[in-house]
Amino acid sequence: MQKKILIVEDDKEISELVTSHLEQENFTVFTAFDGEKALQFFENKPVDLVLLDLMLPKLNGMDFLKRIRETSFVPVLIISAKESDVDKTLGLGFGADDYISKPFSVMELTARVHAAIRRATQYxxxxxxxxxxxxxxxxxxxxxxxxxxxxxxxxxxxTSKEFHILKLFMQNQSRVFTKEQMYQLIWEDDYYGNENVLNVHIRRLREKIEGDPSNPLYIRTIWGIGYKLGE
Incomplete structure (x- = not known):
């Protein structure tokens, strides 16, 4: 069965380019050019992944993401020209699974789409x-x-990423994972030393499962190495 992808992007040239490549990869692709239309579509038709621009008319990408996260864990990959760490942190904190900055390689985007859907379906x-x-x-x-x-x-x-991280720790309760190992296992991508994405997910996960996130009982930092579960 073909996987369904919703592209929420107000730049029609980018939308058409990405649509063309994803259809060649045997995906069924739907498009929306503003946040309100995207939300209406999402609430009425299930999809397997959302490609989401942040700078959208009518309803911006952050608000769209917050709305769908009230009811759905569908993987969301943010694509945006807003490259600051603050925007990345906010996007991931609201429940995005990955982030790619414009301009981007269509081949890289396609690879990340495949990886995100593979991660979501393997659980x-x-x-x-x-x-x-x-x-x-x-x-x-x-x-x-x-x-x-x-x-x-x-x-x-x-979120799906938080679930994957927690599953990794709980199935390997005595093991210490380096940040590089975690990134390769969870994101299925090479780790280039950018800790922002991983750190945001760990922080958000701690806020949800720890009584005192600053003194965690479950996800412990092993300084200079990485993370592990428990003592």
């Missing part, structure tokens, strides 16, 4: 048989079938 019920579908650590529970998590019996809402 369905047919996960590796060597693992239980319910993983627990202290008061933290992760359900691989329902893509959900609880702390002290209370449900928490995770």
């Amino acid at each position: 369905l019920p047919e996960v590796a048989d060597s693992y239980s579908n319910i993983i627990q650590f202290k008061a933290l529970t992760l359900d691989l079938d329902t893509f959900s998590a609880q702390v002290n019996g209370k449900s928490i809402q995770l």
Whole structure:
């Protein structure tokens, strides 16, 4: 079955270029040129991934992202000319899965789309048989079938990246992961020393699962190395 992608981009030339390449990759592509039309479409037709520009008319990309994150964990890849770390941090903090700056290589964009969809679909019920579908650590529970998590019996809402990070730690509870290893395993891409993306996701995840994010019990920083779960 063809995967469906929604491109939310007000620059029609960019939209047409990306659409053409993704259709060649056997994706079904839908387009919207403003945030309001994109939200209307999204609420009425399921898609497998959203390519989202930030600078949109009527409803900007950040507000669109916040709205869909109220009900959906669909992967979102931000494409934008706004290159500052602040914008990247805000975008990822609101639940985006990845970020690519304009101008970009269409081949790189296509590769990231494939990677994001592969990550989102590999966590369905047919996960590796060597693992239980319910993983627990202290008061933290992760359900691989329902893509959900609880702390002290209370449900928490995770983005797909946050779920993947937590799953990696909980299935390897005694292992320390370097930032490079985490980036390669979660993002399935080479790590070039840019820690911003990973740090934002770790911070947001801690805010959701830790009683005191500044003194974490679950995701611990191993200084000079990386991160691990628990003690």
